[in-house]
Amino acid sequence: MKIAIIGAGYGGMSAAWDLRKAGHEVTIYEAADYVGGLASGFKEPGWKWSVEKFYHHWFASDSHMLGLIDELGLSDQVLFPRPFTVMYHEGKFYPLDSIVKAILFPGLGWGINKIRFGLVGLYLRLTTNWRELEKYTVDEWMRKWCGETVYKLMWEPLVIGKFGEKYYKQVNMAWMWARLHARTTRLGTFQGGFQAFADQFAEKLAAAGVTIKLSAPVTQIERNTGSGAFSLTTADGLESADQVLVTLSPGVAAKMVPSLPKDYLEGLLRLKSMGAVVLTLSLKQQLSREGYYWYNIPKSAGFPFLAVVEHTNYVSPENFGGEHIVYLGDYIEPEHEYFQLSKEELLEKFAPSLKKFNPNFDLSWVNKSWLYRTTYGQPVPLVNHSQNIPAIETPIEGLYFASMSQVYPWDRGTNFAVEIGRKAARLMMGN
Numbered sequence: 001m002k003i004a005i006i007g008a009g010y011g012g013m014s015a016a017w018d019l020r021k022a023g024h025e026v027t028i029y030e031a032a033d034y035v036g037g038l039a040s041g042f043k044e045p046g047w048k049w050s051v052e053k054f055y056h057h058w059f060a061s062d063s064h065m066l067g068l069i070d071e072l073g074l075s076d077q078v079l080f081p082r083p084f085t086v087m088y089h090e091g092k093f094y095p096l097d098s099i100v101k102a103i104l105f106p107g108l109g110w111g112i113n114k115i116r117f118g119l120v121g122l123y124l125r126l127t128t129n130w131r132e133l134e135k136y137t138v139d140e141w142m143r144k145w146c147g148e149t150v151y152k153l154m155w156e157p158l159v160i161g162k163f164g165e166k167y168y169k170q171v172n173m174a175w176m177w178a179r180l181h182a183r184t185t186r187l188g189t190f191q192g193g194f195q196a197f198a199d200q201f202a203e204k205l206a207a208a209g210v211t212i213k214l215s216a217p218v219t220q221i222e223r224n225t226g227s228g229a230f231s232l233t234t235a236d237g238l239e240s241a242d243q244v245l246v247t248l249s250p251g252v253a254a255k256m257v258p259s260l261p262k263d264y265l266e267g268l269l270r271l272k273s274m275g276a277v278v279l280t281l282s283l284k285q286q287l288s289r290e291g292y293y294w295y296n297i298p299k300s301a302g303f304p305f306l307a308v309v310e311h312t313n314y315v316s317p318e319n320f321g322g323e324h325i326v327y328l329g330d331y332i333e334p335e336h337e338y339f340q341l342s343k344e345e346l347l348e349k350f351a352p353s354l355k356k357f358n359p360n361f362d363l364s365w366v367n368k369s370w371l372y373r374t375t376y377g378q379p380v381p382l383v384n385h386s387q388n389i390p391a392i393e394t395p396i397e398g399l400y401f402a403s404m405s406q407v408y409p410w411d412r413g414t415n416f417a418v419e420i421g422r423k424a425a426r427l428m429m430g431n
């Protein structure tokens, strides 16, 4: 078969790998001039490694991703450095990346709250019954089982941070379960950064015979009556395919294939998501004097961002010509002012807060900054979300859709992009 894949993120590239191995003729159409999608990176002259546009790492439990890397023969380039994650509490930051450190976290005291926190965490780690959990919101379930104090201190900041005031009370408990059930404290990356992996993956695809067209946005997909093949509208004119896999956001996919039946289209448009903004700074000096990597900050603490991530406390600044790389990130709704502000305006807003991480911080430390934003950064799973997920096989025969919004109950991640891409490939081949 002649197969067109729209999008060269990990979903599209993983599907292409399996489809090509099975002997199909595969073309990937990618709008950007690089591969890797949301997990792509950028590199300055003088840097050995790229920096991810949106901070990224793998978990030791990411079996689909680590399995694929192994299959590609690239496992020797996967690294699992041991960074420190901390959480803000009453003006100070405390380590919170292991069970022992969670037990020592002072916010919970030494009484019943610590026991409830521990028992609920253990239950969520062990249970596999997420279908029962998706009937409840995180807000009602956690308040009931952890109690008000533990919820307010440990879990509410996480849901508010990720889903904002608009959605945080509506997110279902299976989302929280997935994070606690599937994630590890060990964090992995690739030698050279995620972009180095994406580029090597693309090289392997090309060597296997996959055509990857960059700077090739597809604007419309139509199924031709009669022949059964598809016509793709691209910048170079019409192209044809026997089957098509779309790996974009549900909103963009809906616009691209207006001939989809009403029910399916409405299902795509009903899905909710949050956007993400990340301002990355190159600093002359290390920001965190303690060498912390990831600072979790509750919105209620009044910081203008949700996370400060000092990348070079995870991988060496030597990879970036000795520069110290710090991400300042937040999850926001598409209407948020952070989508309108320029990079300079955001830096002005964010910079004063950096003194709370290092009182000596000064704007003169900033060598350079970069701003990346996406309106599709985090799907929002509401109660009973499993009933709202669009099928990978769309009602148009031969047209498939696989996106971040469908990896539920898992939270979005490159590991699950690989899983869903490969699942789509199996369905396309009739398996």
Ligand SMILES: Cc1cc2nc3c(=O)[nH]c(=O)nc-3n(C[C@H](O)[C@H](O)[C@H](O)COP(=O)(O)OP(=O)(O)OC[C@H]3O[C@@H](n4cnc5c(N)ncnc54)[C@H](O)[C@@H]3O)c2cc1C
Residues within 6 Å of the ligand: 006, 007, 008, 009, 010, 011, 012, 029, 030, 031, 032, 035, 036, 037, 038, 039, 054, 055, 056, 057, 058, 216, 217, 218, 219, 247, 248, 252, 276, 374, 376, 377, 378, 402, 403, 404, 412, 413, 414, 415, 417
């Ligand atoms: C802030 C943030 C932090 C994250 N952190 C992590 C993390 O730590 N670990 C992790 O594993 N995952 C993380 N993720 C999630 C991860 O990036 C995604 O789950 C994954 O990259 C999704 O892959 P995909 O192939 O489904 O989609 P995408 O990567 O979005 O790929 C879709 C591709 O389609 C292309 N495209 C769009 N429109 C068109 C068009 N019209 N024609 C052709 N091509 C088009 C896009 O350019 C893109 O390359 C994070 C995401 C964000 C936003």
